[in-house]
Amino acid sequence: MGAITLEAISKSFGPVEVIRDVTLEIPEGELCVVVGPSGSGKSTLLRLIAGLDRPTRGRVLIDGADVTARPAADRGLAMVFQSYALYPHMTVRQNLAFGLENSRMARAEIARRIDEAARMLEIDGLLERRPGQLSGGQRQRVAIGRAIVREPVAFLLDEPLSNLDAELRGAMRAEIAALHRRLGRTMIHVTHDQIEAMTLADRIVVLRDGRVEQVDAPLDLFNRPANRFVAGFIGAPSMNFLTLPVPGPGGAVTLGVRPQHLRLVERGLTVRVEAAENLGAETLVHGTTVTGERLTALLPGQLRPRAGERLVLGHDPADEHRFDTDGRRVG
Amino acid sequence: MSLGARVGAAATAPLRALAAALDPAMRGWQRLAGRGGMIGLFLLPNLAIFTIFVLVPIGLNVAYSMTGGAQVFLADRPFVGGEQYARLLECENHLRPRTCRDDTFWTAVWNTARFVVLQVGLMTGAALVTALILNRSLPAKGFWRAVFFFPVLLSPVVVGLIWRWILQRQGLANLVMVEGGLEPVNWLVDRFWAFAAAVGVSVWAHLGFYALILLAGLQAIPKDLYEAAEMDGTRPWRVFRRITLPLLTPNLAVVVVLALIRAVQIFDEAYVLTGGGPGTATMFLTQYIYETGFASPVRNPGLAAAASILMAGVLVVLTLLRLSRQRRAAQR
Incomplete structure (x- = not known):
């Protein structure tokens, strides 16, 4: 019933x-x-x-x-x-x-x-x-x-x-x-x-x-x-969306990465820090990429990046989401 | 400084100058009288107006009620103590005005009592029904609300005149009745119909005001409550009895108190409509007071003052009773 x-x-x-x-x-x-x-x-x-x-x-x-x-x-x-x-x-x-x-x-x-x-x-x-x-x-x-x-x-x-x-x-x-x-x-x-x-x-x-x-x-x-x-509605903080320089397989034009899946790496995406919020166990970093796109990263630990500082961030390819021009998932 | 700020400063300069001038005096008073004294100072203007226009006239009225004669100035009037009250209250049987020392007073008392019961009952019922109808999703809702509220905007004298033209022997009502094949009615000559007309016209004139109070109350009841009742399969009559009516009680109490006070004070529209007649069939207390004090060939201001004090006493008692009942209901 x-x-x-x-x-x-x-x-x-x-x-x-x-x-x-x-x-x-x-x-x-x-x-x-x-x-x-x-x-x-x-x-x-x-x-x-x-x-x-x-x-x-x-x-x-x-x-x-x-x-x-x-x-x-x-x-x-x-x-x-x-x-x-x-x-x-x-x-x-x-x-x-x-x-x-x-x-x-x-x-x-x-x-x-x-x-x-x-x-x-x-x-x-x-x-x-x-x-x-x-x-x-x-x-x-x-x-x-x-x-x-x-x-x-x-x-x-x-x-x-x-x-x-x-x-x-x-x-x-x-x-x-x-x-x-x-x-x-x-x-x-x-x-x-x-x-x-x-x-x-x-x-x-x-x-x-x-x-x-x-x-x-x-x-x-x-x-x-x-x-x-x-992808943007579910999950807090919201997923980051970055424009792919060239369309990927299936017509993917946007790359989605959740803030939790970003980490500090030696080689990757350079991000200029705009603000950082220390949450205790994690640090929420708000920044912009070299192409001017906004990005949020939830990094483990109590980091204290200053505004203007540059961080290099990367992610596991398995955590990537790709979307086509209509916003549909393609990978 | 921006232009806006400069204009603002210039516009408020006189006020600031006044405040600066008063400041030392205010500070001095506060030091002298403390916080309570400051409250008193701010209340003083209103208190002065209240004293001049309410308390002093009440005091004068009490003083007049203890004097006799037809002289206007208090100093010229002989003191008679409670004689005026005795004249009003002495009766073999208060239910039979003819056995009273002042039979017109008691006729007016019982006419007013009958009027109050009928008018307040009818008014509250009609206002409630009107508000319930106007609260529904009607086409041209604003128009209908205006139609019911319009008579409230009319002067009571105009209301009385309109209805006198409608109800007089050759009036519109009889014209329509004759056209419809009915016998004309002596609306304002027959004792029963004249009284009914006084009640009906008063209800018509004030209905919109009370309906508006009830409509505001109805609109303040959250819609969710009705939807919860709908989910529970509650029948409309039960929704009205168990949800609408209890939640409308505070507004109904206001309506009853206001209608009661206004009904006891009934004068202008009834006076213009019937002049208190036929005979004394529609003579109400206020008309009795007016005629005794100002319009009768043998004027007796003391008697009129005593009658008005008694009427005010009844009003105060009724209002206090109603408010205490409402307070008890709210506490429950």
Whole structure:
């Protein structure tokens, strides 16, 4: 239960096409992370799956059944909103019970589900509080709890960690991963944070301007980006792109090297240092090549290169990525 | 120095000169009176205006209410103590104005009470329904909002006149009714219809203002909450009852308090529309105060002042009750 298929989905708001011909299969039980820059259509895609918006073209299937015309409530899905969307005038218990009461569920069953979810999320001591009396992390748990009590076939999470501070975000990331393992349900998680995507996902969907750029496992995405956009978007710091002096095999015109794969060598690319950031275990060096192209290198150790100093950098050919004039990977 | 900076310096020079001139005096006052004294100094202008235009008139009104006679100047008026209040409050049965010493006062009290209950109830309900409709994605939404808000911009006298022309015996309403084959109605001559007209016209005139307050409240409710409810399959009526209404309560409280105060003070549009008639069917408290103090052949400013003090007391009690309920609700 919980396999989700999108068949050639498009969505337009007036003349603006936000989602363009997206086809995607998310198998049962997978944690799929949709990632992309602002305005790429991530949240719209999630809302189309949820049933909060209707696609202009295409179909949404859940477990093989066409649910495109079905209301949100009848799709068996639960959504965790970016703002948590907790009812501020209700206690945590009332928030958790609200959706279940709509379906006229027996009180004993509602109480059982709430107690179980509260224990699982360790919010059993907060049930009589209101959202305004909770911290950001606690609200986040309540929002997840509200989704859990519905026992949906799949969870939709719309940037659920974006309102948390860095430390709490890390902790909640681990909890979402643990929750996914425990519940074994399909989860579609939307984020703009690539670290969140890399650490959580079974598979990552990279979106740009409403189009799917690549769908792959996190490390495959990192190691073999399908195009220049994905190569630049996945990985921090971003990949360096250098213009090849002569086109390479397959029409390659751009060479991509990740900052982590550069090292100090005796013979190689000469780079003039513009600035260096010491991160403790590593040093992030920003510089320009002799042809004036910008380049970033993440070098091990605590180096102290001065601005204007010249470094000679090299890399293993196995770590190279090559792209053609259209930005497509060619090697 | 750039040209912009020079122009700026020249433009602010008088202010800087004034500040420099005041500075020694301000520093001296701060040394003398401390931080609290400075706060007092800055509050003084507002306090002076409040004292002259609010506190002194209230004090004068209290003083007038304890005097008798028709003289205008306080010094010429004989002191009568609580006699004016006694005249207003003495009754065999307060529910039957005819048994009261001042039956017109109690007629006005009960007319006002009926008016307040009907007008505030209708106004709040109608404003809520209007705001809910205007909050939906309507075609020409701005136009409809303007249509409902337009009467608020009219002077109450204009409102009264427009509706008097519509509702008088040969008015537009009867013309339409006769054209439609119906019997004409004596809107402003019949006691029931005249009272209904006073309530209806007042609701029409002020509806837009209260609808706007509620519309602002509705728009402040995050859309996510409705989407969460939609995901849960919540029916529209339950969404309204369990989400919209509770989250709109602060705005509703403001609307009720403001409408209540305004309804108790009803005067101008009703006075122009019905003149308090037929008989005393639409005589409200403010009209009673106005006529007793200024318009009646035998003027009694003391009695009018006493009635206005009683009315203010009722308003203060109602407002405090409403606000304390709201505070308790917020704490819950």
